[in-house]
Amino acid sequence: FTVWFIETPPSRYCRGVGEVVGAAVDFFARAHNEGVMLRLAVSAGGLGNRRLRSMDDVCDFLRSQIDGMDASAEWRTYDVLVEPFLPFREVYATTIQVTWLGPRWIGLYDRQVLDGKESSGVTYPSRLDPLTPQARAMRYKTLLYGWILWFLQYRGWADIDWAVLMDGRLVAFESNARFLAHSVGYAIWLHLLGGKGVFCTNDHLHVSHTATLEGLLSYLGEKGILWMPGMNKGVIITVPPGMESLSYVICAQTHEELDAVTAVLKNWAESTFQSEAA
Known part of the structure; x- marks a missing residue:
């Protein structure tokens, strides 16, 4: 499909579970073997998007959303785009x-x-x-x-x-058309580095439920990558560990520095699961 000279996936507008299921059946019947995407028109970023690889997955997901859950009314009444997943x-x-x-x-x-x-x-x-x-x-x-x-x-x-x-x-x-999740990282980067260098954000780094902010700050301090005044690279925690997730911004001078700091942070995240198992 092309809208305003911009190519988009061949989405189908649906409202209600019946229409969503019907559109998914149609796409699978057309040999879209990579699966389908369900996109809520009103969502919290990626939280409103789901890739589902079969009709069984579609039905199981919708059933999990509507069975006995008051907060799931959006899947019954909101606008939903159903489209084939495009590799x-x-x-x-x-x-x-x-x-x-x-x-x-x-x-x-x-x-x-x-x-x-x-x-x-x-x-x-x-x-x-x-x-x-x-x-x-x-x-x-x-x-x-x-x-x-x-x-x-x-x-x-x-x-x-x-x-x-x-x-x-x-x-x-x-x-x-809204305030964007990565706008926070952009504002931090402008403030701390004056728009020089590079930055990255992560809105959902998976960690153990046992992970703590104190443990994370101690680890980053030991590695010398916790952002402090006067530094030209480091990690800024935007959402502390909780509900098995944390969010952060990394500011640095080069993409290579970003990659190195990111690797250290992900090593810590993996270690939280090892500690949980122990």
Whole structure:
């Protein structure tokens, strides 16, 4: 499908469980063997997206959402997009701010995706050369989207999530006109590094239920990567460990430094499960 010169997946608009199941049956019947995506029109980022690989998975998931759960009413009544899952090789995000004078370009991010369905964060600036045809196309089409929002009298943050499919096509699979999760990382990076260097975010690092903020801060301090005044790289915890998850921002001077700090942090996350087993 193409909307405003932007290629998108062939989504089907549904409302209610019956329509969702019917659309999923149709996509599977057309040999979409990679599965289907369910996207809530109103969601908490990736929490409203689900990749399901079979009709049994679709039915089991919907049943888990509606059986005896008052909070699941959205799956009965909200707008849901059902679309075939499109295998991709790279994913990006482009961000703008829609001001009273028009859209202002912020930048191109590398996006991390878990199991092909759930965003876990971004890296900025992207490793992709901004002069490549794909990068230039994403910028042009995002600004076009921004002007449409401007004419609709929207003002604020907005972004588009992009996928480069296995055949090289560029597809926009999601857009957001709201304050974005990675806007927090962008603001921290501007404040601490003055817009120099690089940063990455992680909105959901899986940790043991036994993980504590005190233990994490002690570990980061020992490794010398806990952000402190005067440092040019380090970790800033944005959501402390809880409910088997934590969120953070890493600021650094290079992508290589980001990778090294990220590896240390993930080693700690893995160690929390070893401690739990012990």
